[in-house]
Amino acid sequence: MSLSPRVIAFLLAGLISALTAVFLTFVEGVTRSMLFVVAISSLIVSFFLILYAIEILVYREVNKLYKTIHKLRIKDFTISRTTIIKNNNPFKKLNDEIFVYVARKQKEIEELRRLEQFRREFLADVSHELKTPIFAAQGFVHTLIDGAIDDEKVRDKFLAKAAKSLDGLDALVKDLVALSQLETGEVKMHFETVDIYQITLDVFEQLENTAHARQASLKIKSEQPGGILVKADPQRITQVLTNLIENAIKYGNNGGKVVVSFEEEKKQYIVQVRDNGPGIPPEHLNRIFERFYRVDKSRSKERGGTGLGLAIVKHILNAHKSKITVMSKPDKGTVFSFKLDKAD
Known part of the structure; x- marks a missing residue:
């Protein structure tokens, strides 16, 4: 049978009132009316004091514990450490400490689950990406071994395709190594004063053939002509x-x-960096910096790339204490932007 706080308070108050009345019967000169008044007064005062102690100090805090557990079950982690320090009530401290401890552990569990899921997806992606160039090169080589090597035209064609597949594999492995080193902090940034305007011109020159093949124009737009000095690797x-x-x-x-x-x-x-291309659909914008994520897998495969470029960009800029952002509208182009500190 469960007892409410009022029933418990009344029973304890009745016991105290009875003990008080019994004790006073041994005192000389105490009349029955006095005993009655003392018993009733003792009952009333004890009742309210005990009810307050049980209701306010015990039951209410226990109810808070249940609410805390409910919050944790629905993953509502809203409590600050300062509230624990300010509380003098031991029940409140216990409640808040339990909340903070369990919340921290819950977050750790969620993070471990997220990392485990990420690890599985990463291994699956790496296996898939490695499998494609390996199987392609393997097929060309085995075809040559099976007799196609005697045909000079076929031999040269297949060797060129096998070499292209292996070059893609080499680029993928290099990007994986670079990304892994950036994430673990093995690659240290060597900051110095650099002219990012000149670096952009050098990149334009390097990509001149690629731009020519796509008939694309490359331009620089700057508020100040000449050198733009920033602090960067x-x-x-x-x-x-x-x-x-x-x-x-x-x-x-x-x-x-x-x-x-x-x-x-x-x-x-x-x-x-702005283009006037087809743009990126809104549902893909939050994921384009993930490893191996491609908006259009068929187009991406046709035009090369390892699917790690933007992930590497993100980590390099993070090491520069900067953040890359993207804005895009379908059929209106895409803009990638980031900030770099001015050189001293």
Whole structure:
């Protein structure tokens, strides 16, 4: 049988009142009316004191514990450490400590689950990406071994295709190694004063043949002519611009336009790489920086790439204490932007 706080308070108050009355019967000169008044007074005062103690100090805090458990079950982690320090009530401290401890453990469990899921997806993606060039090269080589090597035209054609597959495999492995080193912090950034305007010109020159094949024009737009000095790792920031500009060329329209612009702020420069291509659908924008994620898998395969370029860009800019953002509208193009600190 479960007893409510009021029933418990009444029983304890009745016991205290009875003991008080019995004790007073041994005192000389105490009349029955006095005993009655003392018993009733003792009952009433004890009842309310005990009810307050049970209701406020015990039951209410226990109910809070149940609410805390309910919150944890629905993953509502809203409590600050300062509330625990300010509380003097031991029940409240216990309640808050349990909440914080379980919330922390729950977050750790969720993070471990997320990492485990990420690991599985990554292994599946790597296996798939490695399998394609390996099987292609393997097929060409075995065809040559089976007799096609005697035909000079077929031999040269198949060897060229096998070499292309192996080059793709080499690029994939290099990107995987680079991404792994960036994530683990093995690659240290060597910051120095660099002219990002000149780096952009060098990248344009490097990608000239790619742009010519797509009939794309490459332009720089800057508020200030000449050198733009920033604090960055020259090798890594070149890699960032190369990836972004090459993607803009490859996935833009034939005869499209790629514009790199520099906008000056008080302590930083905003760097933007803009194209007027088909754009990226909104549902893909939050995922394009994931490993191996491709908006259009068939187009991406046709135009090369390992699917790791934007993930590498993201990690390099994170190491520069910067963040890359993307804005895109279908049929109106895409803009990638990031900030770099001005050189001292």
